Structure formats: structure tokens, C-alpha cells
Amino acid sequence: MRHPLALTADLALRGRKDQTRPDSFAPRPPGEVVWLHIGLTEVHAFARPLIQRLMTLRPGTHVVLTRASEVAPCDPAGLDMVDAGQVPETSREAKAFLTHFAPDMGLWMGGDLVAAPLAAAAERSVPLALIAAMEKGVPVPGLRWRSSVSRALLRYFSAIHTETANAERRLAAYGLDPGRLHLTGPMQVGDMPPNCVESDLDALRETLGNRFLWAGARITASEMELVLNAHAQLARFTPRTLAILHPEDARAADALTEAAADLSLGVADWDAGDPITEATELLMTRDPAELGLWHRLAPISVMGGSFVPALETPSPWPAASLGSAILSGPHLTAHADAFSRLRMAGAARVVSSADELFTALSQLSAPDSTAAMAHAGWQIATTGAAATDQVVAMIQDTLDGGGTG
Template identity: 35%
Template sequence: MARSLTLGAWLALRRGGHTAVPPPERPALGPGERLVWLHGSGSKGALLIPALSGALAADGQKARIVVTLDDPGEPASGPLTVALPPDYRQPVRAFLDAFRPDVLVWAGAPLRPVLLSEMRERPMLRLLVDADEQTLTLAEGGWIPGAVSGLLPVFHHMLAVDHLTAQTIERLGIKPDHIEVTGTFEPLLSPLPCNERDRRDLAATIGPRPVWHAASVPMAELHDVIAAHRHAARAMHRLLLILAPARAADMAAMAETLRDSGLRVALRADGEEPAPSTEVYLAEGPGEAGLWYRLAPVSYLGGTLTGGATDHPFEAAALGSAILHGTRTSPHAEAFARLTRAGAARALRSGQALGHAVEALLAADRAAAMAAAAWEVTTTGAVVANRIAGLIRERAEAA
């Protein structure tokens, strides 16, 4: 496919005019090992290494993965991360000559015209994955259809996050057999651990009682959680709340506030277990979240009503707990949004809505359907990683 005039003009502007940058050293490779270059949007690339390396290892492939950063001015974050060169011909060529990757996995980042154009004749497999609306733009020029359509043929295969993106790629001139819809290439979070004996004993102690969990709750949200529990408990006999403070230092103050409000409280820190009359089981802090997510079919993620949330929602989703959250979801806003769009989480505009949501999810057994949807979202990253590993293997077998 011929280059568009727009892309040619862009490349002409980038032939010179930039000081040379020392290229990175090529990592030493073991016997049969390939150098896989993973480039992700922002800092996402480094977070994707476990998913991709695990998929390659499971497929029997030996690979050394190195990540480049989307921002050339961003400092390297570890031994597997190097800085991307400025998008000018001289530093790009020096980078590619020294680096000599066997595979490029371009994951959801805006396109770099000079860098990608210089790869056309180089012997490497080039995959565009996690492709979405942002990917189909230039890193410094935004949406320029002629330039984007001239760059996409650089890639041998493309994995789009949704059908709309796949259709856009096809309209830009790529044949359908080079495009797949696989969903988002998300970092894989290892399931939070728990003591299995504790889980088994507590599950037996709680028995058939309905239970919900408020995770990493700051003091500023305690009254909302208390009000929510009182509301839901009016409709659900013997409802138990497992409450985990955001800070262990707040445990004593929370216990006092809970008791002052008339609730019967058992403290895990004192070695207590929830008795039949216990209304709130107060955890020591956020350290046993893996245990509580496994026990409770519904979890409210604390800090999302007032700000300061720290828990990644995939931690709850991966363990089968349906998620309730407020609107203050930074720094995991995109993960919350994905779960909400999939029907795996429910957003609340205020603390007053929390009790109604807990009641609705537990009473209608809606939590099970939400947990199933959450599983689909949290395992998409593994599906995409496995497909990438398969494409790399297919290329090696065809060589």
C-alpha cells in the first residue's frame, strides 16, 4: 500500500533537526530466547509484563520482554524499561539498529509516524493490540486520517478492543482478516490471598446469614455505611456487615462510633467471631481484603464517596464480590468504568443510595449476575495475552 501524502509530508518534516540520543543496549538473550518489545500507553506497558510473560511461558516460548515509555521524558521505572527515542529519523534509526527486537507489541498507545515507518523493512513481527480510539491518532498530531491509514499497514495483525474500533480500522484500508476483536489488554492482578482455614471457619460461623462488606472505609464515610446497613437490615433479617477500616489506626474510633449508634459489634482484633446477634464484624484494617471479598457477595469500595479510594476494583471482581462504589474513583477510574459498563459494578451518586443498593443486590440475588460479569471483565487481559502469544508462535512456526 502506497504511503499517503499526509504521512509523507509528516516524515519529511522529521528527517533531521534533533540531537542524537544514545540508544539503549540490547539485552543479553539466552538460547532460543526472543526479544519482545512491549510499548504501552503511559505507564501501562510495564503493568502488562506479567500477563504477556505468563502467556508466553504457558505456550512454551522463551522471551525477554522490554518496555518503552509513551513519554520520552519519563524516567525509566525498572531494569526492563527503557526510554523511547524522540520521533525523528536519526534517533529512531539509532534506537532500532541497537535494539533489534524480534517482536513489537504496540499496546493502545498513539502512533509514532517516524518510529513505525522505519520498522517497515525490518525483520520483526509487529502487532497492534488494545487498539481503541486513542490508538488511531498520532502521538503529536492527533487524528490525521491520511497519516493513520498510512501507518496501520506497518502492523501484521491488529487486536481491537471493540467492534466499533475494528470497523474504523477496516475503513482505513486494513483487510478484515488482519483484524480481531479481543477486548481490552488489561494488567492481570494476582488474586488477593487469604487464610483458607479462616475462610472456612468464618463461612461456617456466618452460615446462611446475608452478608455484605464495606472495604477500606475512611472515617468520613462511616456514618453513610452505618445508615446503609440500618436501611438494608430492615428488609433483610440478620444482615451482617463486615467493615474494614481504611486505616488500622481508626479501628478503635470506629468501634466506639458503631456502638454509640446502637449496633452490636464484634472485633476481629480481639479474637472475636461474629455471634448470631452480631450486626457488624469489624476487621483490623485493609490487610485481609482477600478473605472478606470471598465471604461477601456484595462489597462497597470505600473512599469512592468522599475521595481517596485506593483499592483496585478488579481485586473484588476477581474474587466474586459484586461492587458498589461512589463517583470518586481516581486513580482507578477506567477500571471502575469498565466494570460499570459491563454490569459488574454499580455507581452511586451519594451515600444515601448505598443502603438501597445493598438491599436490592442481596434480595434479588443480582450480585451473582454482577459477579459473573465481573469475571468476564477481569479475565479479558488473559485472553488477549494468550492470543498475542499465539500470534508470536504462528509467526515463528511459519519462518
């Protein structure tokens, strides 16, 4: 394939860079492979829900993920994904990457186009689509060198989905076929909601009636005393309150049992089949696959791993997408952007001690207060679902041989 002059020159200049990537790659996944590149930090949050949606609708399809140097890694938990690290930036690296992974399609998210991998993909006739395109990711059209390279690369995308009308107008100014431009809006940021067994949900709702509930997700051993002290205070002031606690591991489960005994709290073990009675003040559940059940049931979710430094905090999106208000501790290195978005919308609060957690839970025991927080979180977590579905439909059409248009 002959590339335009500006692009050919750019590839030659970049080819002089030192080879910094290893020649070996992770094994290619079996079956269909979609290469997804995250070009901008601003669109990083769109990647997980997109991959989750694709996995749900097209089982067996795997994603190979690359990213720009300033973009953080994507949380791989529960995803059929290979993290291939930073995108290759020389022709030699890019060709080796594409030869090894042989993707059936390429998705470039956000913008900030890199010549070598896109040119190499075009040479291999890999169908390409630009998604969640932002103004920031595309230079202003003009006579400058960078604009000439961008104009050449943009023509390799069969479909371009933009986040805003301004981004669409900027891309149209490059003289692209209007039929390839689609204004889809921002994509979904929240993880796809986890499933649950509907019969369990119905039975628990009937058993628990109007009891005030809250759930604790992945509470660690070092946090258990704080969390249970808050619940013990709440139980004294709000009779029939039930905490549904998911300990992070066996050590945390032991800490729950010991602390509950010290505080004279009645515990039922869901996994052991213990009945839930009026005397039950704590329900312990260990299976992470059932968190979707508890987030649906409880109007408030307390996120573990956030009350003590250097712990791993779970993503708040599953709980928020199921209509649960979010409470957390102050240590939010993991998923900091997600927690920040939810706090700014009034869907999450930060507490630092047992007393503060008790106060927050007590205030949120009023249904109106909880409903407002939960609705705000649900709106943020699920906004953009239609845009994500539109992109997934385009991916499926392409993989089925229908093209990216």
C-alpha cells in the same frame, strides 16, 4: 535499513522538531523487556490485564510502557512495569529510547502509528505486533501522504490483531498479507482476579453459613463514620448481617474501632485471629493481599476513597471479576471509566450518604437483586479474556523465538 520514500521524508520532517524529552531514562529492567505503547484512549483499559496476564504466565518479563499524549498513565500498582511517558516522536529520541531499553519485542496497541519509534524498532530488528487495532487508529487507504506513511509502517508488523471486522477490512485494504491479520475482538478490560487461600474460603463459608455479607475495600478514616452508620442501620433491620471492612491504613483502622464502639457494634479482628461468632457484626481485615478472599465471599463490595473528594478509589475490576456487585460514593476521579462501564451495565450503583448506602445494601440483601448486578459485572470484567490470552500466546511464541505470526 532503507525505508520507503514517504516514510523517509516523514522522518526527516519530524526530525526538525525541538528536542523536548530528557536524555536520561529510568533504568532498564533486568531480563526480558516488552515495549508496550498505548496509542488510543479507547484501548487504555486493555493494558493492565494484558500486563498482569503476561506476568502470571511469564514471570521475570518486564514491560516498558509508552503512550500517546492524550492517553492517561496506566496504574502501575502490582505490575512489573516502567512508565516511560509519552512515546518519542523524533528519530534521535526514538533511537536513544530503543538503545537504552533494548526491548525484546514491541507491541503497539490501538493504532495511531508514529513513524520515528516504529522505524527505529524495525532498524534494530525488534519484532513488532499491532494489537487491539481499531478503525480510528488507521487512516482510510488512499493516495494521501498519511496513507502512504501508514502503509510503510504497517509492513513492519509481523502480526496484527484487530478489535473489529471493520478494522480488519480497513487494514486488509493496505495490501497486507492475510496471514498476518487476526480478528481477535476486544481484549479484557478488568484486572485479573486476585488469588486467595482456598482453605480459608471454604472454612469461612462453613462458619458464616447463610449470613448476609458485604465487604468494604480500602475504607478511609474520613469515610468510616458514614460507612458504619449505614451498617448500624442495616444490622437493626437485617439480623446477623456481617460487614467485612478493609481499612485503608492504621488511621482508618483506629477510626473503625472508635466508631464501632460508639455504635455498640461487635468487632472481630481477622488479622489478630479473633473468632467470628453470632455476635460479630464487623470483621476487620488489614492485609490488602486478602481482598480476593473477601470479594469472593461477599456478594456486594463497597469501594472506599469514593465518598469524600480528592481520595484514591481502588479499581472496581477485581471485585466485579469475582462476582461482587459494586457500590461506591460519587467521587470517582480514579477509574472513572471502569465505574461508568459497570454502571451502564447495571453492575454498579452510586450512593452519596449513609442513608443511601443503607437503602442500597437493604435492597441488595435480596439474593436475586445482587445476583443480577454481580453477573452483569462479571460479564464485563471477563469478556475479552480469550482475546487477551491469544495476544499473550503470541508474545510468548515471539520471545521464545517462534515469531509473531
